[in-house]
Each structure stands twice: as structure tokens, then as C-alpha cells.
Amino acid sequence: MKNALTLVLGVKDIKQQTFIKPVRLRPGDLIGVISPSSPVSRHNIQLSIKLLENSGFRVRLGRHVYDRQDYLAGNDEDRLADLHEMFLDPEIKAIFCSRGGYGSLRILDKIHFDLIKANPKIIVGYSDITALLIAIQKMTGLITFHGPVIEKLAHAHKNNWEILTQLLTSDNYYQKIEFSEGRILYPGKAVGHLIGGNLSLISHLIGTPYLPSFEGCLLFLEEKGEPLYRIDRMLTHLKLSGQLSGLTGIMAGEFYECGEMDAINRLLMHIANDLHIPVASGLPVGHGPMNITLPLGVKAELDTNYMTLEIQEVCMES
Numbered sequence: 541m542k543n544a545l546t547l548v549l550g551v552k553d554i555k556q557q558t559f560i561k562p563v564r565l566r567p568g569d570l571i572g573v574i575s576p577s578s579p580v581s582r583h584n585i586q587l588s589i590k591l592l593e594n595s596g597f598r599v600r601l602g603r604h605v606y607d608r609q610d611y612l613a614g615n616d617e618d619r620l621a622d623l624h625e626m627f628l629d630p631e632i633k634a635i636f637c638s639r640g641g642y643g644s645l646r647i648l649d650k651i652h653f654d655l656i657k658a659n660p661k662i663i664v665g666y667s668d669i670t671a672l673l674i675a676i677q678k679m680t681g682l683i684t685f686h687g688p689v690i691e692k693l694a695h696a697h698k699n700n701w702e703i704l705t706q707l708l709t710s711d712n713y714y715q716k717i718e719f720s721e722g723r724i725l726y727p728g729k730a731v732g733h734l735i736g737g738n739l740s741l742i743s744h745l746i747g748t749p750y751l752p753s754f755e756g757c758l759l760f761l762e763e764k765g766e767p768l769y770r771i772d773r774m775l776t777h778l779k780l781s782g783q784l785s786g787l788t789g790i791m792a793g794e795f796y797e798c799g800e801m802d803a804i805n806r807l808l809m810h811i812a813n814d815l816h817i818p819v820a821s822g823l824p825v826g827h828g829p830m831n832i833t834l835p836l837g838v839k840a841e842l843d844t845n846y847m848t849l850e851i852q853e854v855c856m857e858s
Contacts (some may be wrong), residue, residue, distance in 0.1 A: 558681055559677075559681050559682070559683050559837045559838070560657070560660045560680065560681045560682045560683065561660075561683050561854070561855055561856055561857045562634075562660050562661050562662045562682065562683065562856060562857065563633065563660075563661070563662075563856065563857050563858070564708060564709055564710060564711050564856035564857065564858065565597070565633055565634055565662065565705075565708045565709045566633075566709070567596040567597075568596060568597070568598065569597055569598070569633040569634065570597070570598045570599070570600055570631050570632050570633055571592055571597050571598065571599050571600070571632070571633065571634045571635075571636055572599075572600050572601075572602060572626040572629070572632040572634070572635045572636070573585070573589070573599060573600070573601050573602060573605055573635075573636050573637075573638055573690055574602040574604075574605060574619070574622040574623055574626055574635060574636075574637060574638065575602065575604065575605045575606070575607070575613035575614070575619065575622070575637070575638040575639065576613070576619050576620075576622070576623055576637060576643060576644050576647065576669065576672055577612075577613060577619075577637070577639065577640050577641045577642055577643035577644050577667075577668040577669065578611055578612060578613055578639060578640065578641020578642055578643055578668070579606070579607065579608040579609075579611075579612065579613040579614075579641075580605070580606065580613065580638040580639045580690075580691055581606070582606060584639075584691050585638055585690045585691055587694035587695070588690045588691065588692075588693035588694040588695075589690070590694070591693060591694045591701065592636075592693075595701075595705060600632065602622030602625070602626065603618075603621070603622060603625070604618040604619060604621070604622050605622065605638060607619075611641065611642060611643075612642070612643045612646075613638070613641075613643065616643075616646050616647050616650065619643065619647060620647045620650050620651065623635075623647070623651065623672075624651075624652060624655060627655055627656050627659045627661065628655065628659060630659075632661065633661060633662065634661060634662035634663070634664065634708065635661065635662065635663045635664070636663075636664050636665070636689070636690050637663075637664065637665030637669045637672075637689050637690065638689060638690045638691055639667075639689045639690070639691040639692075640665065640666065640667025640668035640669055640689060640738075641667070641668050642668050643668065644668050644669055644670075644671045644672040644741075645668075645671050645741070645744060647672075648671060648672070648675050648748070648750050651675070651676075651679075653676070653679040653680050656676060656679075656680050656682065657679075657680040657681070657682065660680070660682045662685060662708055663676065663682075663684050663685065664684075664685040664687045664688070664689075664704070664708075664833070665685075665686075665687070665689050666686050666687060666688070666689060666737060666738065666762075666825075666826070666831065667689070667737075667738050667741075667764070667827065668738065668741060669689065669737075670686070670736075670737030670738040670741040670742065671741045671744070671745060671750070672684075673685070673686060673737060673836055674735070674737065674741075674742070674745060674750065674751060674752070674836065675745075675750035677752065677836050677837050678749075678750055678751065678752040679749075679750065681837075682837075683835050683836060683837040683838060683855050684835075684836045684837070685704075685707070685708070685833055685834070685835055685836070685855075686736065686737050686825065686833065686834045686835075686836055687700070687704050687831065687832075687833030687834070688700050688701070688704060688831050688833070692831070696829055696830075696831060697829045697830050697831075699830065699832070700830065700831050700832065700833070703715070703832055703833055704833045707833050707835065707855070707856075708833075708856065710854075710856065711854060711856045711857060711858040712854055713854065713856075714850070714851055714852070714853075714854070715832075715849075715850070715851040716848055716849075716850045716851075717823070717824065717832055717834075717848065717849045717850075717851075718846075718847060718848055719791075719820070719822040719823050719824055719847050719848075719849070720847045721822055722792075722820055722821050722822015722823065722847055723805055723820065723821050723822060724818075724820055724844045724847070725805055725808055725809050725812070725819040725820060725821060726809070726812060726817065726818055726819040726844075727818060727844045727845070728789070728817065728818030728844055729818065729841065729842065729843045729844070729845065730758065730788035730789035730817060730818050730841070730842050731758075731788060731839060731840070731841045731842075731852070732756050732757045732758035732787070732788035732789060732839070732840065732842075733756060733757050733758070733837055733838065733839055733840075734757070734758055734760070734834055734835065734836055734837065734838055734839075734840050734851075735752065735754060735757040735758070735759055735760075735836060735837075736758075736759050736760035736761055736762075736791075736834070736836070737760075737761075737762065737836075738761075738762060738763060738764075739761045739762065739763045739766075739771065739774050739775070740763065740766065740774060742761070742778070743774040743777050743778060746777065746778070746781045746783065747781075751783070753786065754783050754784065754786050754787050755786030756786060756788060757786070757787055757788065758787070758788055758789045758790075758791065758840055758842055758849075759784075759787050759789070759790050759791070760790075760791040760792070760793055760823055760825060760834065761790070761791070761792055761793065762792075762793035762794050762795065762796075762825055762826030762827065763795045763796070763798055763826070763827075764794075764795075764796045764797055764798070764826070764827040765796070765797045765798065766795075766798050767798070767799065768798070768799050768803055768804070768807070771795070771798060771804060771807060772807055775807055775808070775811045776811065778811075779811050784811070784812070784815060785815070787815065787817055788817055788842075789817050789818045789819065789820075789842040790808065790812055790815075790817065790818075790819045790820075791819075791820055791821070791823045791842060791849065792804065792805070792808055792819075792820070792821035792822070792823065793823040793824070793825035793826040794824070794825065794826030794827055794828040794830075794831075795826070796826055796827035796828050797827075801821065804821070805821050808821065818842055818844050820842065820844050820847065822847070823849065834851075835851065835855035837855075838851055838852070838853050838854075838855045839851075839852045839853050840852055
């Protein structure tokens with residue numbers, strides 16, 4: 541739905557930031573799998589492990605990948621150890637998370653970020669993994685990847701894996717993501733560094749040292765299973781914290797099992813009504829069948845005229 545008042549927006553200046561780009565994947569490379577959040581069963585990830593292997597990669601599971609302690613994939617120390625070991629191992633070229641759930645927040649203050657910065661590599665996940673991705677990016681400058689978790693990889697839309705592999709194996713791949721079935725909430729065009737992920741996790745990072753400034757950023761949000769009043773509360777919290785004031789644009793992905801999207805769109809319009817930036821919904825990311833991988837930290841352009849998000853710089857090194 542276009543707003544009655546069409547805003548003519550320029551592109552805001554982008555802050556000069558230094559980002560570290562990981563090295564691209566090559567056939568035969570070794571991918572590590574860890575469980576930094578909730579527990580996962582062997583049965584639920586076997587098909588995805590096969591998918592990785594059939595695509596020409598080798599796979600190594602973290603020592604504690606199948607651990608279980610109540611709602612966590614083992615204790616904090618063991619989940620943290622798997623993360624550190626994967627970054628330290630020179631043979632591991634990418635780290636995929638087995639699933640989300642809850643738990644990544646519990647280890648943020650114990651992560652050796654200097655170790656990660658000295659050994660940069662691909663790390664992929666979404667949902668609860670949002671906290672881990674954003675914290676690593678903030679503390680090290682490493683570009684991280686908001687994309688499928690292993691548990692969902694073989695069971696979701698095949699484009700998820702195809703786009704993920706294109707992105708991670710190319711040193712000159714530029715994405716253009718269409719969300720033509722989405723809705724324009726406030727029209728316009730804007731450029732910014734991509735930031736975002738799960739709304740709950742971003743909301744819970746406010747007030748911690750692990751959430752970067754949103755100045756000059758394009759923010760995308762997704763969520764699962766939250767009632768409308770909680771989504772309202774989290775969006776309001778983001779605005780009251782001042783985090784939204786420096787954004788160049790906002791995109792809503794899938795709000796899966798969160799009620800009618802029309803109601804969520806109205807919330808977004810209310811929250812952004814005085815920001816004077818483009819806002820659109822329908823980005824194909826989140827807990828639904830489509831979960832297109834987005835590199836956090838790279839420059840991108842949102843254009844509501846064409847309903848596209850275009851990644852404007854390469855995110856991998858050769």
C-alpha cells in the first residue's frame with residue numbers, strides 16, 4: 541500500500557567503516573557445524589549434511605553439536621568451545637549453525653573476539669543466531685551471513701541453498717533480491733550497510749556492547765510466533781532507544797505465525813512515520829519457506845519503485 545503522501549528521498553551518506561570479508565568457499569572445502577543455541581537431533585540434520593556433501597563439500601561436526609541440557613544444546617562452556625575451535629581450525633573454511641531457538645545471548649560475553657578477528661571465516665545462521673552474527677560483526681568487523689540453518693536447509697525452498705552457495709563460492713557475485721509481492725509502506729530509494737535479523741534478538745541487544753550503531757544502515761527484520769502486542773513493544777523499544785533515528789531504510793521480512801501481515805505493516809508505518817525513510821515489507825527472509833541469505837555489513841540499495849534490494853559490493857575475498 542502506497543502512502544498518500546509520496547516522499548521524495550535522497551540517499552543518505554554512508555559512514556566509513558572497515559569490514560573484513562571472509563574467503564570464498566571452494567569445492568572440497570571443509571564446513572564446520574555447531575549448535576550455539578538450542579539442541580538439535582541427529583535425525584533432523586542428516587538430510588542437510590548429505591546436501592552439503594553432495595554439493596562437493598566436506599563436513600565436520602562440532603564435538604558438542606548433539607549435546608542437550610534442557611532448552612540448550614549443552615552447557616555454555618561447551619557451546620562456546622565449539623565456536624572457538626571452529627574459528628581456530630585452519631582447515632575449517634565456513635561455520636554453519638545447526639538451528640536457532642535460544643542460547644547465543646548467553647555466550648556473547650565469553651567469546652574471544654580477537655581470536656575470531658585473527659581467523660576470519662564464513663559464519664551462517666538466523667533466528668537466535670542473529671545475536672551471534674551481529675555481535676561478531678560489531679566486535680570484529682567480519683561480514684557475517686544471515687541465512688539458513690542446517691536443520692532447515694534440506695527441507696526449505698531449493699532457492700535458499702542455490703543462492704547461499706552462489707554467494708559463498710563467488711568473489712564477484714552481486715545479488716538483486718526481488719520482493720514484488722511485498723508492500724510499499726513509505727516509498728523511496730536508500731543506500732546503507734545491511735544490518736538486521738530476528739526482531740526479538742535485536743531488541744534484547746539494546747543496551748549491550750554487542751549492538752552496533754544503525755547510523756547509515758538498511759535494517760531488515762523478521763520474527764516467528766510473536767503476538768502483535770509484543771511486536772509493537774519491541775518496535776517501540778527500538779524507537780525509544782534511538783536506534784532507528786540514523787537508518788536509511790527499513791525492510792520487513794517474514795513474520796511467520798505472527799498474525800495478519802496487514803496489522804504488522806500498520807505497526808511499521810506508525811513506528812516509521814516521522815523517520816522520512818523508505819519502508820517496505822515482503823523481503824523473502826525469515827522462518828517461512830524462503831530465506832534468502834543476506835551478508836551483514838555490505839552496502840546495499842533498497843528501491844521501492846522496483847521493489848528490489850540490491851547488494852552493491854562483493855562480500856567474499858578470493
